[in-house]
Amino acid sequence: MEKSIIVENLAFRYGNLLAVDHISFDVKAGEILGFLGPNGAGKTTTVKMLTGQLHPYAGKAVLLGYDVTKNPDKVQSRIGVCFEQTNLYEQMSAIENLKLFAVLFGVDNFNGYALLQRVGLAGREKDKVSGYSKGMKQRLMIARSLVNKPQIIFMDEPTSGLDPVSSEAIDNIILEERDRGATIFLTTHDMWEADKLCDRVAFMNQGKIEALDSPRNLKQQYGKRSLIAEISSNGDAIVKKEIDMDSPNTAAEVEKLLTNEKVITLHSEEATLEDIFIKVTGRRLTE
Amino acid sequence: MNFRIVKALLKKDFSLFMSNRFYMLITFVGIIFFIAIYFLMPSQVDEELNVAMYAEEVPVVFAQLSETEGINIEYFEDEETLKQEVLDGNYQAGISLPEDIMETWQSGGIPDIKVYYSSSTATEIKDAIVTIVEELSYLQTGQSINYNISQEVLGHDMAGEQLSLRERMRPLLAVVILLMEILTLASLISVEIEQGTARALFVTPMRTADLFMAKGILGVGLALAQAILFMLLAGGFANQPLIILITLLLGSLMVVGISFLLASVARDVMAVTSWGMLILIILMIPGFGTTVPGILSEWTKVIPSFYLTDTVNRVANYGANWGDVGINMAVLAGITVLAIYAGMNALRRRYR
Numbered sequence: 001m002e003k004s005i006i007v008e009n010l011a012f013r014y015g016n017l018l019a020v021d022h023i024s025f026d027v028k029a030g031e032i033l034g035f036l037g038p039n040g041a042g043k044t045t046t047v048k049m050l051t052g053q054l055h056p057y058a059g060k061a062v063l064l065g066y067d068v069t070k071n072p073d074k075v076q077s078r079i080g081v082c083f084e085q086t087n088l089y090e091q092m093s094a095i096e097n098l099k100l101f102a103v104l105f106g107v108d109n110f111n112g113y114a115l116l117q118r119v120g121l122a123g124r125e126k127d128k129v130s131g132y133s134k135g136m137k138q139r140l141m142i143a144r145s146l147v148n149k150p151q152i153i154f155m156d157e158p159t160s161g162l163d164p165v166s167s168e169a170i171d172n173i174i175l176e177e178r179d180r181g182a183t184i185f186l187t188t189h190d191m192w193e194a195d196k197l198c199d200r201v202a203f204m205n206q207g208k209i210e211a212l213d214s215p216r217n218l219k220q221q222y223g224k225r226s227l228i229a230e231i232s233s234n235g236d237a238i239v240k241k242e243i244d245m246d247s248p249n250t251a252a253e254v255e256k257l258l259t260n261e262k263v264i265t266l267h268s269e270e271a272t273l274e275d276i277f278i279k280v281t282g283r284r285l286t287e
Numbered sequence: 288m289n290f291r292i293v294k295a296l297l298k299k300d301f302s303l304f305m306s307n308r309f310y311m312l313i314t315f316v317g318i319i320f321f322i323a324i325y326f327l328m329p330s331q332v333d334e335e336l337n338v339a340m341y342a343e344e345v346p347v348v349f350a351q352l353s354e355t356e357g358i359n360i361e362y363f364e365d366e367e368t369l370k371q372e373v374l375d376g377n378y379q380a381g382i383s384l385p386e387d388i389m390e391t392w393q394s395g396g397i398p399d400i401k402v403y404y405s406s407s408t409a410t411e412i413k414d415a416i417v418t419i420v421e422e423l424s425y426l427q428t429g430q431s432i433n434y435n436i437s438q439e440v441l442g443h444d445m446a447g448e449q450l451s452l453r454e455r456m457r458p459l460l461a462v463v464i465l466l467m468e469i470l471t472l473a474s475l476i477s478v479e480i481e482q483g484t485a486r487a488l489f490v491t492p493m494r495t496a497d498l499f500m501a502k503g504i505l506g507v508g509l510a511l512a513q514a515i516l517f518m519l520l521a522g523g524f525a526n527q528p529l530i531i532l533i534t535l536l537l538g539s540l541m542v543v544g545i546s547f548l549l550a551s552v553a554r555d556v557m558a559v560t561s562w563g564m565l566i567l568i569i570l571m572i573p574g575f576g577t578t579v580p581g582i583l584s585e586w587t588k589v590i591p592s593f594y595l596t597d598t599v600n601r602v603a604n605y606g607a608n609w610g611d612v613g614i615n616m617a618v619l620a621g622i623t624v625l626a627i628y629a630g631m632n633a634l635r636r637r638y639r
Contacts (some may be wrong), residue, residue, distance in 0.1 A: 091303055
């Protein structure tokens with residue numbers, strides 16, 4: 001499959017601090033890549049370099065066949081960026097916000113109303129953004145990043161602090177865009193969201209990519225699968241018992257459990273991306 | 288430069304300007320306020336004669352002059368102080384009598400009487416002063432033509448061109464109207480950076496030059512339109528309208544450059560207002576000098592707005608032409624280019 005993003009040896013310094021330390025990776029067209037890491041890991045700096053906001057200290061980033069540093073306008077006309085912090089023109093209406101960016105992107109025959117309907121803002125198109133709730137503003141941010149039907153969409157914590165309904169609506173839009181063929185670069189702290197949406201995830205820590213693979217492969221490589229049984233013993237007391245699912249004796253242990261014990265519940269458990277992140281980097285995502 | 292993008296940004300900025308009460312207040316209420324101040328100022332010149340006098344021994348008839356209605360006489364201890372007071376515009380004329388005036392008259396000699404005028408003293412006032420000296424000498428000695436009068440105008444000679452306070456304030460008000468837009472434009476830019484909307488613009492095909500052009504057009508448009516409106520209403524285009532127009536245009540561009548500089552250092556609207564007021568006060572100082580001549584020192588020429596105010600003042604109030612203000616305008620153009628260059632560089636760093 002064609003590669004939308006190719007990053008080679010990319011680095012950036014803030015004074016003496018090497019914020020991004022010569023990272024390399026690529027993202028295929030139509031893929032959702034999750035970029036996970038704690039604050040200060042270098043995620044935002046990486047996104048700024050990929051979107052042409054910062055010039056790399058070393059290395060290069062090629063998006064859709066164009067070197068970002070040499071052809072920022074060619075890249076920026078084909079990407080969409082949804083920022084973590086809401087940065088809309090609050091004194092303007094939703095439709096005015098979208099129309100402004102449509103002109104900046106040179107989109108002809110732009111239908112802002114259809115886009116707003118898609119993100120669930122139909123009927124509020126002409127209201128000032130200052131009167132919107134946080135969820136509505138975030139939906140408008142998503143809509144703005146889609147104005148030019150981008151081939152790559154950068155999303156920075158798109159569901160942060162939102163209610164479950166708004167989060168699910170945004171997740172669905174991300175999946176729709178992926179199905180349209182867009183590449184999604186998703187920066188997040190939310191391991192559940194990453195696990196649910198991403199084809200692959202990259203663990204970033206102290207400016208380096210520590211691991212990059214699909215969530216399933218990472219779990220298989222670093223995680224532990226187990227069976228958790230709740231057993232009733234000596235009257236009312238409930239005891240938990242854990243059986244390693246990848247042990248050669250798993251089958252015998254399960255048989256022994258079911259034969260000899262009074263099992264109340266029995267379910268499987270696998271490592272989360274958070275567990276794996278801690279195992280790989282020695283840090284928590286939310287540090 | 289993409290003019291489609293510049294037009295879209297301009298439309299957006301104008302829309303934000305129109306929807307913000309703060310900008311509307313300092314712009315529209317501001318211009319009404321300044322026009323009102325202009326028309327509230329007296330349009331007539333005070334006819335009372337203020338005369339400074341220095342005399343070691345005051346002849347009796349000269350002393351009696353103090354009691355005459357319409358003439359105010361102040362005595363000074365030395366001739367230099369008297370000259371400075373006249374030069375500063377505090378007196379329309381100064382009369383310096385020689386120390387031995389009485390002995391000279393008594394011995395049948397002819398004393399030398401010096402008369403100093405301020406630059407704005409009208410010809411009729413000068414004639415009146417000479418007549419007064421002539422009459423007093425005659426009354427004192429009983430003889431005509433018994434004196435020598437040497438007359439000297441201190442500063443620029445404004446014979447027959449006395450200005451009302453309203454006219455004196457015209458350059459100050461025109462320049463203040465221009466300068467007020469520093470606050471508006473710097474606030475617009477600062478808000479855009481503070482709220483992160485500038486970041487959203489910079490990940491589109493828009494280039495920094497497009498943004499600067501849009502902000503520049505808005506700033507110049509707002510400042511120049513108001514200054515022209517004021518000058519039209521205040522009759523400021525009666526002399527050399529093209530020079531006035533070009534000077535105001537240069538002033539508007541200088542305002543844009545200063546706004547960029549202000550927005551690059553001020554982190555939010557409060558900081559823009561605080562720093563902006565400080566800058567405004569400094570830039571207004573040369574305007575006070577046109578309103579009250581003689582109060583300013585030479586150092587005020589280092590204030591960038593001096594060349595703007597002085598040019599408007601000399602052309603609108605004293606009929607100066609291209610030759611008179613050419614150097615002023617060249618300096619103003621240089622300052623404007625410097626302000627825009629520095630402002631764009633500082634702001635470019637702030638945007639990143």
